[in-house]
Amino acid sequence: MIRENLDTIRQTIPTNVTLIAVSKTKPVEVVMEAYDAGQRIFGENKVQEMTDKHEKMPKDIQWHLIGHLQSNKVKYIAPFVSLIHSVDSIKLLAEINKEAKKNNRIINCLLQFHIAQEETKFGLSIEEATDILKSKEFVEMENVSVVGIMGMASFTDDQEVVRQEFRTLEHYFQILKSHFFKFNDHFKEISMGMSGDYLIAIEEGSTMVRVGSSIFGSR
Ligand SMILES: *Cc1c(COP(=O)(O)O)cnc(C)c1O
Numbered sequence: 001m002i003r004e005n006l007d008t009i010r011q012t013i014p015t016n017v018t019l020i021a022v023s024k025t026k027p028v029e030v031v032m033e034a035y036d037a038g039q040r041i042f043g044e045n046k047v048q049e050m051t052d053k054h055e056k057m058p059k060d061i062q063w064h065l066i067g068h069l070q071s072n073k074v075k076y077i078a079p080f081v082s083l084i085h086s087v088d089s090i091k092l093l094a095e096i097n098k099e100a101k102k103n104n105r106i107i108n109c110l111l112q113f114h115i116a117q118e119e120t121k122f123g124l125s126i127e128e129a130t131d132i133l134k135s136k137e138f139v140e141m142e143n144v145s146v147v148g149i150m151g152m153a154s155f156t157d158d159q160e161v162v163r164q165e166f167r168t169l170e171h172y173f174q175i176l177k178s179h180f181f182k183f184n185d186h187f188k189e190i191s192m193g194m195s196g197d198y199l200i201a202i203e204e205g206s207t208m209v210r211v212g213s214s215i216f217g218s219r
Contacts, residue, residue: 002030003037005215013209017202020064022194022212024049025219028056034215035061041082043210047073054080066150066191066210068122071095079103085110085150085191085210088122090132093144100143108147110191113172115165116154123151126172133180146181148189148207149173153197162197166204173205 006021013019022043023031031042031053040060044050045067054063062082069086077084078099087093087109100107111132114123124132132138133146151169153162173190181187193201195214202209213219 001217002033002215006034006037006039009211009214012199014202017206018189018208020066020191020208020210021215022066022210023053023216024067024212026216028053030216031057043085043212047076050081051076064210074099075102078105078107081107083108083110083147086112086122087146088112088124090135090137093132093141094137097141097144106143106145108145108186110148110150110189111146111176113149113151113169115151115169117156117161118154126175129172129176130179133176145186147186148191149176150191150208152194153192153201159197159200163200163204166192166197166201166206170205 009019018041020041020043021034021039024045035058041062041064043064043066044053050063050065063080064083064085065077065081066085069084069092071092074095084096084107096107096109111129112123114125149169149172153165156162169192170190177187189207190205191208191210192206193209195211198209198211
């Protein structure tokens with residue numbers, strides 16, 4: 001079932017788009033079915049759950065943290081995390097830089113933007129992101145690499161609303177690329193799109209889709 005779901009989704013995703021299998025709440029045996037079907041990139045939204053699975057599962061997996069991250073928990077994932085999608089403050093970025101340094105690593109990060117209508121979602125505005133990127137504190141960080149941006153669209157059936165939000169995120173990407181990363185080839189990722197909207201996200205320029213329930217079933 002999971003193998004079939006993965007095959008179906010892979011057929012709809014261009015080769016330049018990375019599929020992140022969102023395995024949150026699913027036990028190791030179930031996540032291993034996706035691993036056995038060739039999937040190597042998994043997304044989790046909780047630090048404890050991600051470290052547990054990292055310990056128990058094969059070490060060639062790339063673990064992506066996609067949920068809100070508290071500064072005091074960065075230390076638990078710094079030794080192994082492959083990409084943090086949810087950076088929404090300079091404070092968090094500074095903590096990631098500090099823990100990455102301790103681990104002699106450079107940790108890849110995405111800046112998370114608030115693009116949805118709902119109040120509750122985390123994320124930066126374009127002004128806040130710009131303030132971070134031009135700050136002396138950020139420029140001096142040697143152990144983080146900002147490789148792109150992330151956002152979540154509104155929970156709505158209105159596909160035009162979702163499309164416009166993805167378009168806004170893609171526009172933010174272009175602004176930041178031209179102002180701060182013109183000569184930096186690493187800044188190239190737009191993480192947008194989930195089970196319900198990843199096809200729209202790809203049409204609007206997504207390079208990473210985070211798909212959970214369409215692979216593993218509902219939670
Ligand atoms: C849970 C989650 C997903 C996956 O959602 P599905 O609708 O199950 O595909 C994607 N991104 C984030 C940030 C999530 O928390």
